[in-house]
Amino acid sequence: MSLQETRQWRPLLHYAPARNWMNDPNGPILIDGVYHLFYQHNPVEPVMGYISWGHATSRDLLHWQEEPIALPSTPQEQIYSGTVIYDRDNRSGLGTAQNPPLLALYTSVFRDMPGEQEDGTQAVSVAVSLDRGAHWTRYAHNPVLTLDPVSRNFRDPALCWYEEGGYWVLTAVEAEQQVVKLFRSTDFLHWEFLSDFRPPGYHTPEMLWEVPVLARLPIEGEAGRSGWVMIVSVNPGGLTGGSGTFYYVGDFDGTVFTPEEHPAATDDPWQYRWMDYGPDNYAIVCFAGTATPVSIGWMGNWNYANQTPTAPWRGQMTLPAHLSLARQGDGSLLMKQKPVSLGAPIEVFAASEIRPEVGTPWRLPDSVADCTDFADAVLDLQLVIDPAGDVVVLTVAATEDGRFGTEILYDPARQELVVDRSRSGVAVPNAAFTTRHVAPLSPQDGSVCLRVIVDRSSVEIFAADGLVRMTEVVFPLSHATTVTLGSYAGSACFRSVKARWFR
Numbered sequence: 001m002s003l004q005e006t007r008q009w010r011p012l013l014h015y016a017p018a019r020n021w022m023n024d025p026n027g028p029i030l031i032d033g034v035y036h037l038f039y040q041h042n043p044v045e046p047v048m049g050y051i052s053w054g055h056a057t058s059r060d061l062l063h064w065q066e067e068p069i070a071l072p073s074t075p076q077e078q079i080y081s082g083t084v085i086y087d088r089d090n091r092s093g094l095g096t097a098q099n100p101p102l103l104a105l106y107t108s109v110f111r112d113m114p115g116e117q118e119d120g121t122q123a124v125s126v127a128v129s130l131d132r133g134a135h136w137t138r139y140a141h142n143p144v145l146t147l148d149p150v151s152r153n154f155r156d157p158a159l160c161w162y163e164e165g166g167y168w169v170l171t172a173v174e175a176e177q178q179v180v181k182l183f184r185s186t187d188f189l190h191w192e193f194l195s196d197f198r199p200p201g202y203h204t205p206e207m208l209w210e211v212p213v214l215a216r217l218p219i220e221g222e223a224g225r226s227g228w229v230m231i232v233s234v235n236p237g238g239l240t241g242g243s244g245t246f247y248y249v250g251d252f253d254g255t256v257f258t259p260e261e262h263p264a265a266t267d268d269p270w271q272y273r274w275m276d277y278g279p280d281n282y283a284i285v286c287f288a289g290t291a292t293p294v295s296i297g298w299m300g301n302w303n304y305a306n307q308t309p310t311a312p313w314r315g316q317m318t319l320p321a322h323l324s325l326a327r328q329g330d331g332s333l334l335m336k337q338k339p340v341s342l343g344a345p346i347e348v349f350a351a352s353e354i355r356p357e358v359g360t361p362w363r364l365p366d367s368v369a370d371c372t373d374f375a376d377a378v379l380d381l382q383l384v385i386d387p388a389g390d391v392v393v394l395t396v397a398a399t400e401d402g403r404f405g406t407e408i409l410y411d412p413a414r415q416e417l418v419v420d421r422s423r424s425g426v427a428v429p430n431a432a433f434t435t436r437h438v439a440p441l442s443p444q445d446g447s448v449c450l451r452v453i454v455d456r457s458s459v460e461i462f463a464a465d466g467l468v469r470m471t472e473v474v475f476p477l478s479h480a481t482t483v484t485l486g487s488y489a490g491s492a493c494f495r496s497v498k499a500r501w502f503r
Contacts, residue, residue: 052079165184293323394409
């Protein structure tokens with residue numbers, strides 16, 4: 001299958017490599033005005049294997065330039081997930097005061113190294129760049145952190161600065177044990193164990209915990225105040241089947257992360273706080289070096305990632321999003337996610353007080369600049385809806401005849417937001433490609449606010465000002481560009497409709 005055959009699905013504002021496989025983002029960082037994104041990459045085939053670190057750069061988080069492979073795999077070492085940090089004060093001693101290094105702390109998976117590492121050992125290693133990420137050299141004394149006894153499931157280091165203690169905290173997982181392990185260091189090379197994080201509750205025998213992120217997020221409306229979160233990706237065990245990402249809000253005292261009472265210690269996944277209620281947002285990590293927390297995830301699901309019908313690439317990233325915490329009426333804190341600015345739109349449409357009749361959905365007008373062609377522009381649709389007790393239906397990336405499209409419904413009786421991709425276009429040849437996904441969503445002051453961003457092969461929904469997120473991979477038919485609004489009984493009102501198009 002050639003690139004031309006699936007050009008209609010190549011994303012415009014989401015990063016994807018030119019060729020072959022991509023999964024988890026690694027070590028995203030902002031330095032000298034340039035965003036660097038590293039990622040799990042197979043440079044040889046469009047399936048998982050030969051895992052190396054790919055590399056891309058951007059100045060706006062939307063338009064990316066693919067760079068040469070940063071850390072290639074070797075027969076003795078595959079390069080799994082990790083993080084990148086700017087060692088500004090040269091604490092590691094691997095650069096100089098005049099030219100501090102970039103450090104990549106990554107997962108080494110060792111093979112065929114008799115007398116050195118047990119076959120299959122996973123450990124934390126370091127690579128050094130003295131030219132802002134253009135070239136990397138492996139540290140001569142790798143690995144820098146290995147469990148005792150050695151583990152085949154110790155991976156995914158991430159870093160967080162603990163200001164009160166003046167040291168770096170590293171989080172990594174014992175994946176099969178479903179444990180986050182915390183360590184501290186002042187030089188990135190020598191690590192002291194702090195604690196384990198494995199609260200009771202949602203654990204299944206086959207579940208893997210991966211890509212743990214400890215982060216401090218600002219609290220909206222409370223100047224100078226922040227809260228701690230622990231983000232954990234799980235596979236399987238996601239709400240929609242396959243992979244997913246949940247988070248805990250709590251407190252970190254420099255040694256132990258303690259979650260607050262919610263979510264309850266239960267094995268019911270719906271009692272947990274999920275960063276995404278769709279199927280396609282995994283391994284969410286945060287950029288280093290930004291003024292406020294910004295996240296990015298892999299837009300994929302391990303249930304079917306190897307079968308998605310794109311070529312010659314397979315895999316893409318989510319839109320980066322600003323993270324914060326919002327205090328609720330009961331005093332608890334929930335995470336908000338808001339997409340980064342998409343820049344200057346090439347066209348804008350706005351309308352108000354739209355009341356579609358039953359059987360006659362309202363259609364978003366064609367752009368006078370002819371830029372709503374789904375192959376040429378990204379649609380950013382913002383809606384304020386008064387359901388009036390009616391089930392609301394928004395259909396995006398639909399065909400003119402209405403036979404195909406991705407449906408987004410809001411059911412006020414159930415207070416549920418539903419995405420149905422059963423008719424979204426080309427199906428993925430895998431029974432685990434689930435098609436109906438649900439998120440809890442309560443009206444705010446009687447209204448439901450949705451933001452829906454449609455790229456060539458994805459639909460991302462941010463509801464209730466970012467409290468609810470749903471991410472969906474779709475493969476629309478060619479020229480499926482129609483957008484319609486409707487409701488079951490004809491009583492709903494779309495108070496505000498704003499559409500913007502971006503390239």
